[in-house]
Amino acid sequence: MTKKIIFLSMATSVTLFAQSELEELKVLLAQQSKTMQALQQRVAQLEKKQQVYTHKKKKHVHKTIKAKPQRVASTEIDSYENTAVVSQQTAQTFDQKSFLPDIALILDGSAVGRNLNNSTYQTQYIPGFSSYDANEEAEFPFNKNRGFNFNYAELALHSTVGPYFDADAIFHLHPDEFEIEEAYITSRSLPYALRAKVGKFRSEFGRINAIHQHAWKFTSQPLVYEALLGSEGINDAGAQLQWILPTDTYIMAGFEAMQGINDVSFGDTEKNNLYIGYFKSSFDLSDDSTLLAGASIAHGKNTTGNTTDIYGADLTIKTALDSYSSLMWQSELLYRDKKTNDSDQKQAGYYTQLVYQMNQNWAAGIRYDRLYKNLDNQPDDLDRYTAMLEYKPFEFTKFRLQYTHDSSKAFGLEEQRQNIDEILLGFTIEAGAHGAHAF
Numbered sequence: 001m002t003k004k005i006i007f008l009s010m011a012t013s014v015t016l017f018a019q020s021e022l023e024e025l026k027v028l029l030a031q032q033s034k035t036m037q038a039l040q041q042r043v044a045q046l047e048k049k050q051q052v053y054t055h056k057k058k059k060h061v062h063k064t065i066k067a068k069p070q071r072v073a074s075t076e077i078d079s080y081e082n083t084a085v086v087s088q089q090t091a092q093t094f095d096q097k098s099f100l101p102d103i104a105l106i107l108d109g110s111a112v113g114r115n116l117n118n119s120t121y122q123t124q125y126i127p128g129f130s131s132y133d134a135n136e137e138a139e140f141p142f143n144k145n146r147g148f149n150f151n152y153a154e155l156a157l158h159s160t161v162g163p164y165f166d167a168d169a170i171f172h173l174h175p176d177e178f179e180i181e182e183a184y185i186t187s188r189s190l191p192y193a194l195r196a197k198v199g200k201f202r203s204e205f206g207r208i209n210a211i212h213q214h215a216w217k218f219t220s221q222p223l224v225y226e227a228l229l230g231s232e233g234i235n236d237a238g239a240q241l242q243w244i245l246p247t248d249t250y251i252m253a254g255f256e257a258m259q260g261i262n263d264v265s266f267g268d269t270e271k272n273n274l275y276i277g278y279f280k281s282s283f284d285l286s287d288d289s290t291l292l293a294g295a296s297i298a299h300g301k302n303t304t305g306n307t308t309d310i311y312g313a314d315l316t317i318k319t320a321l322d323s324y325s326s327l328m329w330q331s332e333l334l335y336r337d338k339k340t341n342d343s344d345q346k347q348a349g350y351y352t353q354l355v356y357q358m359n360q361n362w363a364a365g366i367r368y369d370r371l372y373k374n375l376d377n378q379p380d381d382l383d384r385y386t387a388m389l390e391y392k393p394f395e396f397t398k399f400r401l402q403y404t405h406d407s408s409k410a411f412g413l414e415e416q417r418q419n420i421d422e423i424l425l426g427f428t429i430e431a432g433a434h435g436a437h438a439f
Contacts, residue, residue, distance in 0.1 A: 101159035101167075102433035108151040108214055110143050110426040116411075116418070118145050124409040124420075128378030129227040129347065129371070130264070132412060139231050141174075142213060143220075143424060150175055154214070156434060164188055170212075181212075182235070193244040203234035203256055204242075205276050205296045207314035207332045214428045217330075217355050219402050223369035223384050224334045224349030227408075228310060230264035234298070237261075238272065250282045260300045265310060265338060267303040274300035278312075285317070292316040306339035326357040335373075348373040349382075363390040371408065379417070382408035396430040 114121065122140065125132045132138075142151045153173040161167050166186045172179040184199025202210045208222070209229070225233060238258030245251040260266040260274030278296035285291050296312040314332040321327060331352040338345040353367035364387075371382040388402040406420040 101157045104154075104156040104158075104430065104432035104434035106154040106156070106214055106431075106434070107429040108142075108154070108426070110149045110151065110219070110424050112143050112146055112149060112425075113423040114146050115421045120411055121146075121420070123412040125411075126223075126227050126371070126382065126408055127410045127415070127417075128374040132410075134413065141231050143426070151213075154181070154212070156432075158433070160188070161185070193246065195242045197240040197242075198238075200237045201235070201240065203236070203238075203258065203276055203298075204240070204254055204280075205234055205256075205278060205298055205310075206312040206334065207294060207316065207330065209233045214430070217328075217353065217365055218367055218386055218388055219400055219424055219426050220386065220404060222332070222351040222367075223371060223382070223406075223408055224332070224351060227349060227371055228265055228334050228336050228347070229262060232262070234258070234262055234274075234276070236274065238274070252280045254278050254280070263303055265298075265302060265308045265336060266300040268301035268305060274298065288321075289317060289319040292318075302338060302340070304340045306341065308336065308338045310337075311335045324357070324360045328355045328357070329353070330355075343375075345375060346373065347371070347375065361392050363392075364388065365390075369408075384408055396434070398428050400424075400426045400428075402426070 122138050122144070123132050123134075124138070143149050151174075155171045155173065157167075157169045159167050164187065166188060167184075168186070169183040170181040172181045180200065182199070182201045184197050184201045187194075187196040190196060202212075204210045206225075208216065209225070213219075213221075221231065221233075236258040238256055240254065240256045242252055242254040245253065254277065256274075256276040257272055258274040258276065259269055259272045261269055262274070266274050276296065276298045278294060280292070280294040282290060282292045292315075294312075294314045296310075296314075298308075298310040298312075300308055302308045312332065312334045314330070316328065316330040318326055318328040329352070331350065333348070333350040335348040336346070338347070349369070349371035351367060351369040353365060355363060355365035357363045366388075367386040369384040369386070372380065374380045374382065384404065384406040386402065386404045388400055390398055390400045392398040402422075402424045404420070404422045404424070406422070407417075409420060410417050
């Protein structure tokens with residue numbers, strides 16, 4: 001009997017203890033619920049005040065009110081609270097990294113073997129298109145010397161500036177020179193598929209003028225570009241407007257007004273004198289093949305005060321063989337009509353190239369360059385052959401072995417023609433956030 005009484009007493013105690021603990025938990029939960037409701041009401045009040053503050057700021061409502069001291073004090077208190085809330089939220093959400101531009105660093109160098117010594121090589125020119133002046137240093141931006149060359153370090157910056165513009169700046173750091181390659185802003189939200197660009201930039205005349213050297217399929221510039229536009233191409237201060245036509249087929253029309261500092265074909269910079277227009281179109285020939293075609297014209301004044309017109313036509317066909325393998329054929333023709341005080345110089349040239357992308361790592365290509373139309377008293381057998389083999393261990397590093405046989409040059413004041421045979425091993429390293437290039 002005694003055991004039963006003890007057992008019942010223990011059971012009763014446990015039950016009472018459990019009920020007491022349950023009641024305490026219910027009271028605590030009720031208190032927390034009241035606290036949450038109070039916090040939610042406070043948050044709602046602060047959000048409402050912030051909305052009023054933001055609305056007043058956007059509308060730029062500025063009023064000068066003579067009121068009672070207590071009302072002014074109340075307004076100042078509300079303003080202080082709103083400012084504190086905004087400052088607190090800004091401090092919580094501001095991220096310095098989101099305001100930094102994308103930065104890319106590109107390094108380019110080479111080892112060169114050539115059948116001409118450096119002093120002879122640097123006196124070269126293209127008969128009928130350029131000349132040698134012993135008083136002026138010739139420009140060789142890439143692969144100037146036999147042996148080792150560090151061509152440049154390129155620093156590229158890109159940033160979105162608000163909802164309306166992108167800003168880009170590209171700097172070239174040569175061993176003995178610092179150069180602003182490009183610096184411009186581009187619109188983001190113009191209507192009717194329009195896009196505008198203002199600053200210093202590479203013109204989109206032709207097929208490759210706008211493409212930087214490290215993204216070329218071959219290390220050397222096409223011969224016709226070198227002859228008609230010089231080693232720098234058309235890279236100038238100006239404005240650009242492009243329009244994508246509302247058609248089923250991609251057609252882009254562009255117009256550019258530039259200063260015209262290119263003195264190979266233009267160069268009269270008393271005022272902006274160079275105007276460029278072009279059409280570019282692309283469409284699929286099949287599920288695996290794409291065609292890109294373009295036509296361009298550049299019109300401006302040259303250093304004699306007369307006009308120069310350059311016409312260009314380009315065609316590119318790329319066929320995908322599998323996921324990482326492709327075959328690309330690209331050709332371009334340029335024709336120049338340059339008027340001087342003494343003559344009307346009509347000259348032309350072209351290049352055609354075939355590049356086989358074997359897989360992710362290996363590519364090979366051949367190119368033929370020819371200046372087929374020259375002045376009457378100048379040679380017309382100016383051509384060049386190039387072959388290359390490229391290895392990319394991964395996407396942002398490439399090594400390129402290239403052989404060139406060039407019979408387009410004369411040297412020195414004696415105007416002696418001599419072939420150039422060159423073997424070049426180049427490397428390009430890309431680091432950072434770098435945008436994709438057009439194929």
